[in-house]
Amino acid sequence: MSNPELFQFHSGPDGMADLAQIHEHNPGENSALDFLQRTGNDVLAASMQIAEAVKTQKTSVDYLPFHFPQSLKLVAQMIAAEVPTRVYYVALGFDHHATQRVRLRRCCRN
Numbered sequence: 001m002s003n004p005e006l007f008q009f010h011s012g013p014d015g016m017a018d019l020a021q022i023h024e025h026n027p028g029e030n031s032a033l034d035f036l037q038r039t040g041n042d043v044l045a046a047s048m049q050i051a052e053a054v055k056t057q058k059t060s061v062d063y064l065p066f067h068f069p070q071s072l073k074l075v076a077q078m079i080a081a082e083v084p085t086r087v088y089y090v091a092l093g094f095d096h097h098a099t100q101r102v103r104l105r106r107c108c109r110n
Helices: 016-022 033-058 067-080 100-109
Strands: none
Touching: 033 067
């Protein structure tokens, strides 16, 4: 995840209250709807926890302003905030084959 802003609901000052009201869980006879409401509530709670963690958790390390180090910083912030996640995933995001054609040409000339 490169942009924690994606976990925030943007709709003005009353937006979170409106969203919470939409996701209010009212158990009924429809088990599928109950499941969806519980899942929606879990996602809403987790997204609020992640947004708060990113906003409030400071790290003791200075991270370089590149994608991979910033991803590690985000993971460190979520761990420090005790976000209940068992696995975190970050990606390096480079292509090993970007210069393959040039290297192949050099190799074949010799």
